[in-house]
Amino acid sequence: MKSMEVKKGDLFICQDKNMLLEARGLGSCLAICVHDPVTLTSALGVAVLPADPESMHDKEGYSFIEPISGLAGLFRQLQGMGCKSKDLKISLVGAGRYMSCPPELDTGAHLYKIVRKVLAKNKVKVHGESVGGPLNRSVEMRSATGEVKVMVSGGEEVLL
Numbered sequence: 001m002k003s004m005e006v007k008k009g010d011l012f013i014c015q016d017k018n019m020l021l022e023a024r025g026l027g028s029c030l031a032i033c034v035h036d037p038v039t040l041t042s043a044l045g046v047a048v049l050p051a052d053p054e055s056m057h058d059k060e061g062y063s064f065i066e067p068i069s070g071l072a073g074l075f076r077q078l079q080g081m082g083c084k085s086k087d088l089k090i091s092l093v094g095a096g097r098y099m100s101c102p103p104e105l106d107t108g109a110h111l112y113k114i115v116r117k118v119l120a121k122n123k124v125k126v127h128g129e130s131v132g133g134p135l136n137r138s139v140e141m142r143s144a145t146g147e148v149k150v151m152v153s154g155g156e157e158v159l160l
Contacts, residue, residue: 004044006031011045011070013077019143026094028108030115030131031139032074033091033160035146036083042143045074046094047115049107071118085124091148091160092116092129093139108132128160 003020006012008029012021021044023031034043047070078088092115095108112131119126128148130137136153148160 006044006046008046009048011043011074013041013043013074013081014143015039015041015081017144021141021143022139023093024138026137026139027096027098028094028106028111030095030108030111031093031137032071032115033093033139033141033146033148034074034078035089035141035143036078036087037089037146038084038087039082040143041078041081041083042141042146043074043078044139044141045070047071047111049111071115075122075124085122088124089127089146090119090124091127091139091141092131093148093150093160094137095131096133096135096137098134098136130158130160 001018001020003022004012005022005024017040019042021042023044023046030047032045032047095112097106097108109132130150138151140149150158150160
């Protein structure tokens with residue numbers, strides 16, 4: 001089986017049944033796992049809130065998957081590959097918080113709220129999630145089945 005690690009701010013889409021999509025150490029970032037069992041299309045995007053809204057690229061050259069335009073672009077690409085919203089199985093993972101902080105500084109919660117609002121507005125249902133709290137997470141998704149496995153700091157594994 002081939003594997004593809006999706007970095008923070010990146011996106012990967014495939015129609016390869018032999019692929020393991022992974023995102024590690026999500027922190028306050030939010031992994032958006034998408035599987036279409038009809039077209040056998042899988043996607044993994046790792047949404048971030050850019051520190052500088054004027055610059056959508058970080059120093060390593062990654063294009064940020066920002067929650068609103070990034071999700072719109074993701075869904076346009078999926079539609080172009082024959083996917084229909086009603087068939088999509090979506091899981092959300094991450095949006096952790098590491099310190100006690102006022103709600104306005106909780107970037108993970110803010111990112112999660114934006115993504116959920118965009119998904120609801122577009123009538124896209126979320127199949128499963130593992131978000132929030134003081135946990136660091138990593139995620140793996142099997143492209144053949146859409147199975148999403150979440151690894152939580154401390155060694156716990158959860159299937160969504």
